[in-house]
Amino acid sequence: MRRYIILLIIILFLIPPPNLLRAQKSDTIYFDKPTLKKGYTFKTKDQNLIFILQPETFKEEIKLSVENLDKEGCKIPGDKNLISNLYAFDFKIKRNADSFESPRKLDFYKPLGLILKYKTRNNSLKNLYLYSPTLNKWSKVATFKINPKKETIQVKLKIPYAQIAILEEKPLFGIASWFPTRLTPRDPLGCASNYYPLGTKLRVINLANNKSLITTIISRGPYVKGRIIDLTGRAFSKIANIRQGLIKVKVERLD
DSSP, X not given: OHHHHHHHXXXXXXXXXXXXXXXXXXXXXXXXXXXXXHOEEEEOTTSSEEEEEOTTSXXXXXXXXXXXXXXXXXXXXXXXXXXXXXXXXXXXXXXXXXXXXXXXXXXXXXXXXXXXXXOOSOOOOEEEEEEETTTTEEEEXXXXXXXXXXXXXXXXXXXXXXXXXXXXEOOEEEEEEEEOGGGOTXXXXXXXOSSSOTTOEEEEEETTTOOEEEXXXXXXXXXXXXXXXXXXXXXXXXXXXXXXXXXEEEEEEXX
């Protein structure tokens, strides 16, 4: 049974399906053996996606095709925003003098490096995802490096084909209240929320004055309609006068 599940995953994510999304722009580049031996860095024409081939990542001559896909036909999960272009890339092996073929399995002697740019005004949690148009499903890449200053995410992959994009958690907007700090002496800057797992770090921004703080969920609540977070009194006082009692906030997930 496990063998069939693994085979299904390979079919859905690694084998190029019929392209269900229209390509807006495309790039194609050929790599001969001397180039592959030295390594190569390729940047798409729009400068938003970089491929890093280490020396001898591949040993066969290959062709790389990259398409910037139309995002209109792509269904985004309701709790996330798409903050990058959606790309499809496809490596093909040279089989003879005139033809390249898409393999079912491509031997990567080293991981392929990818750097994808994004653009957003939020500081919410971001991840690079693989998209399966067959299932209309997103799968998160587990290991990556994020550079907030350059607004890029870098990953290493060993797959010949993928559709990729960066998604971020949508921020929450609502009312913040407070409770006595003495109730949580071990975490005086903690908070209660029902929207994320316990231990999640959040940035809470007062929409009236743009003051913010970073807090950690240590409990559940509040249980009043319209309220999305309950801060300790000390945490509340970092972004508002505690006498206000209730304030309008934006909440961003950080991990």
